[in-house]
Amino acid sequence: MTIRVLLADDQPMVRTGFRYMLDAEDGIEVVGEAGDGLEAVRLAEELRPDVVLMDIRMPGIDGLEATRRLAGPQVEQPLRVVVVTTFDLDEYVHAALTGGAVGFLLKDAGPALLMEAVRAADRGDALVSPRITVRLLRHFAAAYTPEPLRSEVGLTERESDIVRSVARGATNTEVAEELYVTVSTVKTHLARVQEKLGTRNRVEIAAWAHRNGLAG
Numbered sequence: 610m611t612i613r614v615l616l617a618d619d620q621p622m623v624r625t626g627f628r629y630m631l632d633a634e635d636g637i638e639v640v641g642e643a644g645d646g647l648e649a650v651r652l653a654e655e656l657r658p659d660v661v662l663m664d665i666r667m668p669g670i671d672g673l674e675a676t677r678r679l680a681g682p683q684v685e686q687p688l689r690v691v692v693v694t695t696f697d698l699d700e701y702v703h704a705a706l707t708g709g710a711v712g713f714l715l716k717d718a719g720p721a722l723l724m725e726a727v728r729a730a731d732r733g734d735a736l737v738s739p740r741i742t743v744r745l746l747r748h749f750a751a752a753y754t755p756e757p758l759r760s761e762v763g764l765t766e767r768e769s770d771i772v773r774s775v776a777r778g779a780t781n782t783e784v785a786e787e788l789y790v791t792v793s794t795v796k797t798h799l800a801r802v803q804e805k806l807g808t809r810n811r812v813e814i815a816a817w818a819h820r821n822g823l824a825g
Contacts, residue, residue, distance in 0.1 A: 610636075610651055612637045612638070612659045612728065613638055613659045613660075614631055614658055614659065614660050615643065615652055615658040615660070616651055617646070617663045617672065618693075619645060619664060619668060620664075623664070623726040625777045627639075627662060627693075628642070628686045630723065631724075632642050634724055640656055641656050641658065644667070644668075645669040646670035646671055646672060646674060646675040646810045647669035649663065650670070650675050650679060653679050657688070658688070659689065660688075660727050661689065661693060662691050662693050663675050663676055663690050663693065664692075664693060664694055664702070665694040665696060665710065666696070667682045672705045673692075673705060673708055674762070676692060676705060676709055676710050677708040680709030680710060684709065687709055689730040689731065690710045690711065690732050691711060692710045693714045693723070694713075695715065695717075699716045699825070702737075706813070711733075711734070711735045711736075711810050712726045712729065712735055712736045712737060714736070714737075714797060716724050721768055722736075732781070733796075733810075734811055735810050735811040742765035749762070752811055763805055767788070768798050768801060768802050768805075769823060770785055771799060771802065772802060772817075772818050772823055773823060774787055775799070775818070776814070776819060778815070
């Protein structure tokens with residue numbers, strides 16, 4: 610099935626470049642473009658794309674607020690938003706991911722990583738630019754007080770193994786290969802982990818693991 614993508618960026622040249630790259634990829638189609646945050650929210654709610662690529666600094670409302678409106682904790686049917694920006698700032702990364710984004714990329718990441726992020730978001734996975742991943746997780750670990758030990762949240766041994774793999778950045782396919790199980794089994798375990806931990810995506814699972822010493 611074709612992955613339907615909405616582009617939100619206030620620079621027409623950036624949108625044109627992204628559209629050119631995405632439309633040239635098999636199985637991906639750009640279904641709309643927005644030049645400001647309010648338009649991004651309106652089009653996303655109207656078109657219900659599979660993935661939204663969201664810039665941060667835009668007129669109207671910025672991309673962080675637009676992300677919260679489309680994917681935040683209060684949204685009943687959240688969309689999958691990947692923030693793509695020039696600005697490599699901890700506060701932006703933190704705000705985007707706590708606001709519901711499932712990915713965070715820098716605009717210089719290159720076409721291959723952009724495609725990977727779109728496909729990961731469509732699968733329900735998360736992808737963060739590799740050069741900021743470690744810094745991001747340290748930021749999460751420092752910003753929050755310790756949480757209950759895993760015995761208190763009831764993770765099974767297999768669920769703990771999967772959490773460790775996710776914390777290392779492994780995809781569902783890689784986790785399945787490591788643990789000799791099917792991808793559907795990994796997804797089932799991840800759904801249970803998210804329910805037990807109160808997390809909404811892989812990034813939050815990884816952050817929990819780093820805060821609680823389960824990332825080794």
